[in-house]
Amino acid sequence: MLLKGAAMLAMASHISGQTPAPKTMGVVLFTGFELIDAMGPLEYFNSISFQGTNLKIVTISETGEPVGTYVANHPTMRPDGTWGNMNMEALGFQGQTIYANYSYANTPKLDYLLLPGGMGSRIEINNNATLQFLREKAEEVEYFLTVCTGSTIAAKAGVLNGKKATSNKAAWGYVTSDSVSPKGAVDWIARARWVHDGKFITSSGVQAGMDMAHYWVGVVYGTALADRVAVQMEYEPHRDAAWDPFSELYGLSNATTTTPVPTPTPVTVTVTQAPVTVTATVTKPVTVTVSATTTTQPPRPTAALYGQCGGQGWNGPTACPQVSCKVVNKFFSQCSP
Structure with a gap:
């Protein structure tokens, strides 16, 4: 990654x-x-x-x-x-x-x-x-x-x-x-x-x-x-x-480009306990490997945006009062009857 x-x-x-x-x-x-x-x-x-x-x-x-x-x-x-x-x-x-x-x-x-x-x-x-x-x-x-x-x-x-x-x-x-x-x-x-x-x-x-x-x-x-x-x-x-x-x-190409692309430098970040803050100064591309213990984060107390109840990366509410949480795509699930 x-x-x-x-x-x-x-x-x-x-x-x-x-x-x-x-x-x-x-x-x-x-x-x-x-x-x-x-x-x-x-x-x-x-x-x-x-x-x-x-x-x-x-x-x-x-x-x-x-x-x-x-x-x-x-x-x-x-x-x-x-x-x-x-x-x-x-x-x-x-x-x-x-x-x-x-x-x-x-x-x-x-x-x-x-x-x-x-x-x-x-x-x-x-x-x-x-x-x-x-x-x-x-x-x-x-x-x-x-x-x-x-x-x-x-x-x-x-x-x-x-x-x-x-x-x-x-x-x-x-x-x-x-x-x-x-x-x-x-x-x-x-x-x-x-x-x-x-x-x-x-x-x-x-x-x-x-x-x-x-x-x-x-x-x-x-x-x-x-x-x-x-x-x-x-x-x-x-x-x-x-x-x-x-x-x-428009008949354009990168044939004249000679600047080499820098090789990524591997960096390993190991997280053993949350909460944790990682601070880094990076001046060139790096490859980062992250491992962490699993922690459960409570749902955000705010209302779901557009009735969102799930999806990749979603940390908000997952319950839908009186309706069902239906998958729209892998990024977005929505409360609907």
Whole structure:
């Protein structure tokens, strides 16, 4: 079983029954961001926030003012697949205005950060205030997530230097150009749904952000919760980071990638008595073997979500007054007549 350090801590918390420490996820918004780049992962984050994770989510813009998802005249993909300036407003492009909780100046300490992409990323990449904010937060956060061309802004800020990363395949020529980052500064991976390198997890275009979010929830809070939330959302995520038909569609490959993948280091953690806390600092992939004595944890005293009474990873109530607990799938059983 291959786990990162955060997953080890989440696993230890599960064994001990402790409530996780409070964490804050910040979502950076800018004019012209792609709506689903932010809202897709946010659906995952919102869904886990009230399921024992103690996660708080905040939205951030440069000034703290609301931002729109469209730019009137902006470089974008034309219907024929080429790139160039198009008057999106004249074409009738519709967008939404999203409120921000904080500005760059008053953003609280963040534990995690999500940076979407979108048409506005080609303007935001030259916004020094945003670039400096990202540099500061990259030092602060435990995980730095990007969706689509959000990785180009992170690359321009220099925080992806020496890291593997991916991005939108339709814009790959721009993503890997010197206007984004010096040649060789970022190890761009063409064939990838998402790429995880250290604290940075970057996804391919648009919808891929939801698959990355599912993966991230699994890394930090456990795959049982990630899968349960996917069922609640009625979403079937792609679980293979190498699944990427769009790289083939655009004729891209990883042939030039030469950076070796580190070999996992075996680490054995033996739990002999609960409660227990496991603390570890991990700088590269490790193989973790855990053994523990069986302990019985009482059901949570709260009401079952959506009438849930069972399923893989479920520790809540299993009794259904006056009805039966029926199996929907291996992740979800529900009280029903």
